[in-house]
């Protein structure tokens with residue numbers, strides 16, 4: 322039998338890219354490739370890229386340059402660019418970096434095996450279509466191998482919201498939901514392979530409205546279907562838009578035991594003027610009231626968010642409104658970014674905020690968020706929380722997992738297996754993680 326060829330995939334960007342990379346590896350598995358963890362022995366390298374901020378896109382070009390030596394040493398090595406930079410700059414990548422053999426967008430990667438055959442013959446291949454054939458259907462069957470206890474599952478893709486700063490509607494296309502039965506089938510397969518926690522993914526996951534047996538299903542409807550799967554212990558979803566936080570979803574946070582008490586709900590800014598210019602179509606006040614309702618349904622829910630500082634025309638007063646909103650919400654976690662100009666988006670054409678001002682605001686915002694994060698972690702000390710253990714930690718006998726609230730938790734206990742969900746008494750809070758010990762019942 323011929324040696325299998327080796328595929329190295331490097332993933333940038335959001336969780337959806339992580340999911341897509343897994344599916345690309347599966348597609349290439351059908352073409353005789355196995356995955357390798359290093360580019361050095363690869364026959365094909367794929368960069369699954371992110372276009373969300375300027376730095377993310379530039380990283381791709383510097384990374385590609387580094388493969389020159391590898392390609393000189395092994396002329397048969399094929400190099401491909403996938404993901405959102407591929408979608409946005411397909412032809413330009415080929416022009417700018419002749420090392421690249423193949424460019425494939427996020428909606429057409431199920432065609433990778435055919436593209437691979439083409440580049441093996443020495444041609445170049447570019448496919449950034451939004452094809453009519455559904456990539457999820459073509460990739461229906463996942464390999465049956467055992468896998469870790471947590472998995473991502475894409476249920477919705479694309480975005481119709483067109484926030485004035487964002488490239489996603491251009492790179493991922495219009496909002497599309499997958500049919501519920503396909504998702505449930507995929508979830509069952511994942512559970513059969515050892516998965517205990519599924520995170521449903523979508524750029525606007527709570528706008529999910531896939532076909533169900535009795536017409537379109539909401540995200541809450543889908544969650545209740547998944548709730549029926551024996552062996553699946555935890556359900557999460559990300560990323561949500563405030564305007565799509567429907568009543569049945571808020572309610573599910575109070576009533577569905579498998580739905581975890583963590584919600585990522587980006588607001589971007591606390592200034593109504595800026596929110597309007599961002600085309601967010603909600604106000605700071607409506608966001609705060611929404612969180613109030615979510616907390617009524619699930620008082621202990623941990624909130625997380627995204628913030629952009631230095632959006633065009635953001636004044637110190639606007640920035641202060643964001644700081645006030647953060648104070649009021651009290652986040653358990655947050656991601657924050659300096660506004661980055663994305664060519665082709667409306668905000669790119671507007672008067673820009675100075676780089677130093679952006680840096681200063683980011684620093685102040687991050688200091689506040691860090692304080693809140695630490696406080697949320699420290700509030701766990703002394704409490705008992707359920708932890709899904711995922712893998713060994715760095716110390717001997719140590720296992721690492723995630724609490725219901727998504728905090729990383731370390732426990733030193735040689736009897737714990739990956740996939741175990743155990744009550745843990747939290748003893749200490751470190752910089753980025755908690756530590757504790759398993760609470761065992763007296764009978765054990």
Ligand code: SAH
Pocket residue numbers: 373374486487488489523524525560561562587589627628629658659660661662663
């Ligand atoms: N669909 C999700 C997330 C999209 S991208 C949502 O709507 O929330 C993830 C985050 O990147 C965004 O929430 C935003 O905070 C940030 N982001 C997007 N475009 C950006 C830009 N041009 N500059 C800086 N940050 C940006």
Ligand code: SF4
Pocket residue numbers: 480481482483484487488489490524525562
């Ligand atoms: Fe981008 Fe806005 Fe869509 Fe989120 S909702 S993906 S930020 S356009």
Ligand code: F3S
Pocket residue numbers: 333334335336337338370371372373404405488489492493
């Ligand atoms: Fe980046 Fe594309 Fe995700 S731009 S954040 S990889 S949708």
